[in-house]
Amino acid sequence: MLIDGTAIAAEVRAEVASGVETFRQRRGRVPVLRVVLLGDNPASQSYVRAKKRAAEEVGIDAETLLKPADMSQSAMLALLAELNEAPNVDGILVQLPLPDHIDEGAIIRALDPAKDVDGFHPENVGKLVLGDDTLEPCTPAGIVEMLKRSNVETSGAHAVVVGRSNIVGKPMASLLLRRGLDCTVTVCHSRTRNLAEITRQADILVAAIGRAEFVTADMVREGATVIDVGINRVEDLTRERGYRLVGDVDFEAVREKAAAITPVPGGVGPMTIAMLLANTLTAAQRRTA
Ligand SMILES: NC(=O)C1=CN([C@@H]2O[C@H](COP(=O)(O)OP(=O)(O)OC[C@H]3O[C@@H](n4cnc5c(N)ncnc54)[C@H](OP(=O)(O)O)[C@@H]3O)[C@@H](O)[C@H]2O)C=CC1
């Protein structure tokens, strides 16, 4: 089975749109999202454009604050303080990665946790691990939504997460471990010994590695559910853009063995954006409750 992220994301967006409409009727305004982007990285620009377009389609007021790549850390902190204090701003997203002269941790700590729609602030990360209600990181939250809506059995399942980043691997592991999802979770990374032996034990395999087609068929158990988080550009001069997108999974080979698999594009990516919109609505509702 193909897990269609594009279709599931459209469902989530329709639900958000109806929530936004209710919010507007009750509060007399719409939720407001501000996206901060430093520099002109083309991939970042295209993600940010997609986020803004999706937000507008569900009725969220979204603006991108495009800043020069050499903006100083103190100017960035001042901008965030302004957005934190703005009563009408519900959600703030700082597009990552940031230029090297900026301390990413310091920027994330400077966000008002109530407006942190990425769920990256230490207070929100703490709540996530504790199992408290919080704004959940969009990519792992989107994966949970895909698993639920595709009726993938998680209770007691062995979930193997490859990747331990703060934005995907670690929060993914925390969510899968939670009561309600109840997976047995293994987290792997670049120092893991016998990786293939471990991934072959997965009922649910989440690949968040950042290496094109890294997960091959021999690493996957027959009947597993495979979630491909990777977004890798590989040169393809037959395409207009000069590249195509591939995931961290060798899709054609692995789909023969997997019971369910997410494609790239059209898998986790659209879900990440849909969950950002859901988090923006949630932040607006909680701030005005
Ligand atoms: N679809 C979406 O919405 C999103 C997609 N992405 C994509 O997902 C991928 C992962 O992103 P992100 O988590 O930010 O990436 P990072 O580069 O931050 O993390 C990659 C992880 O993979 C591990 N890793 C690298 N090589 C190996 C290896 N040979 N064997 C086992 N583990 C390995 C690293 O281990 P170590 O810690 O030891 O270095 C690290 O933990 C990227 O392709 C990114 O573009 C990211 C965010 C959202």
Ligand SMILES: Nc1nc(=O)c2c([nH]1)NC[C@@H]1CN(c3ccc(C(=O)N[C@@H](CCC(=O)O)C(=O)O)cc3)C=[N+]21
């Ligand atoms: N603060 C922050 N929050 C993020 O959530 C964040 C970030 N920084 N930095 C970069 C990563 C990456 N990311 C993606 C979102 C959507 C797609 C997506 O929709 N991809 C489409 C394809 C898009 C295309 O064609 O280029 C798809 O997979 O179908 C991909 C990647 C969010 N990230």
